[in-house]
Amino acid sequence: MRILGIAAVVAGHVGAWSGPVVRETVYTWHVPLFFFLSGYLWSEGRSVIEEMTKRAKTLLLPYIVWLVPVGLWWLSQTDVVRGADLRKLMLGGSNIGGTLAAFWFVTALFFAVVALRAIQRFPDWLQWTLAVIALLVTVRAPELVARVPLAAGVGLACIVFVLAGREFKRHRLRIRRPLMTAFVILGGCATLILTGWSTYLDLKYARLGTPVITVLVAIGICASLLLIAEHAIPLLGPRVNKELSTLASGGFMVVLTHAVVLVELTKLGLAPWLVFAGALAGPWLLALVILRTGLAPVLLGVPVRKEPEPARELVGSARM
Template sequence: MRARHTVHIQRPEPERSRLHPVGSTRKRSAAIDGLRVLGIVAIVAGHVWSDRSNDLARMGLYTWHVPVFFFLSGYLWAHDRSLGVEFGKRVRTLLVPYGAWLLLIGAVYGAYLWANAQTLHVGNVLLGGSYMGAPFFAFWFVTALFGACLLLRALQRFPVWLPWAIANAGLAVAYLAPAALTAVPFSLGVAVPAMIFILAGMLFRRIAPKLKKWVAVALLAGSAALVVTGLAHPLDMKQGDFGTPVISVMVASAISAGLVLLLERMFAATTPRAARFVTGAATIGLAVVFTHSAVILALSIIAGDLPSVLQFVIVLLVSWSLAYLVSRTPLGSVFTGAGAAPRIRRPGAG
């Protein structure tokens, strides 16, 4: 009787076997990869424009650009995977690139500071998470995602209500005492409430095939209205800020769900060449997440205060070009977390 009420026995739809994250040798969805690329572009844009105190950018981007990656982890969740397999996979795809870029960027930045009679705060860098400053702004996200996935995997043997209860308890702490979450190294405290988005993605995966085409528009339009009117404040998960209690989490999940539906429809008629390009960009996208803050910092040192649009374009081009070049080296998988090149599935393909 107990097994019927656990997360473990929730079976994915048949289509799930063709939707796998970075590094899989199975078929993967060009639409989901397109959403990954969109999310990475939004993260870069958020760091470019938020540094200029742009409230519009925070409203339009911070509400969803990080939650969507947790949501996709739930949407693609493999329910029959063991904790050991999950650990090994997440170490390879998340922690190994984390360590590689931490050492490389830390060495270069440390040398620059030393040449300018300054020192790198090694202790803060080693603690990760909210303790990190430039040029490590986005590193927290990777360890938080790692922690959230491992925690949920460890809980899948228990009744289905328990992960939801723990995630909501984490949200309560975030609303009442966010500093308690951010004080935990590597943003592992933030990982607990962030698990709510993985659970939302899992739930959405079960109902997505039954939804009509207009639902995507309704989800995105309704969410936009709540954000614009100020009823749903933006999230800043790194700082333990989950926005307006309950509403912002629901809006972030709704936007993520709406984008999944929208991109599945948009990519239904895409060409194989376009699908391969998008998937290629998504496969090396983690390297962009790690490096773009360093590129932003380097630009500010070299070129001063560039126009924001020009800075955004340069950061995207340099970060993705660097990721591509690194991916072509023998250490490509170390820095990108990607394994063998996957086969690509377009939405609607068999």
């Protein structure tokens, strides 16, 4: 699911594809998917301090480390480096774009999960009420919410997607025909989009599309894709599953660095599909190399992945 979401993010940033088709096709779900998954994989009982510590290591540390080289590259693209440009880098969120287009997502996710952890002791109905209030404020004043430094305002608006993922996990086993359910929901969401009832959302700028409807469509698509993945991925076998897991572990670097590759490849006048492939494959291949080095926790936000040792002891014990 993370791999799919990252590929969709990169596709959405390819300049030649930035028309209404791509916006309507991927923008509605590609970023909400990551918030939804955070809720689906939610660990109960963790304290706010524990959550902040964990997310600081997995989100903020790579964010800060990559912000320096990518930010310097971004500043080098301007004719004159102004103090305002440096200020934008520090403010983050919607203040920075171009090659830093996806950086806002990292801090927004951090604030969303930490805020939810802070209110987890409240009853579910109160958590949902607070999330809906954050949504209503965003609908009424999107520009104000988008201007909050480090996308903290957008992060609070996205709590609803995290809650939706958590709630979906709680009721997942009640869905007896997951594949059919997924396609029915996808069909309904597609109908709402094609008829214009639901317009795309752009979370970076706190634009939530058609009030209520687009948020529900985004949640519906995320839930449907998850049901399809749960059915399809196990059929590929344990070896493919292991490789997909490894690939997903390096995905964070792709999110933070792909825009640099996009810009440079676009300058060469390459076809859009080649730009997309290069921006996706280049950072990901490098991330897979880093994954097996001591730099993995700093650059990727994950532990160093080591090759499994030969199971000699297991073989010996089996013979005994």
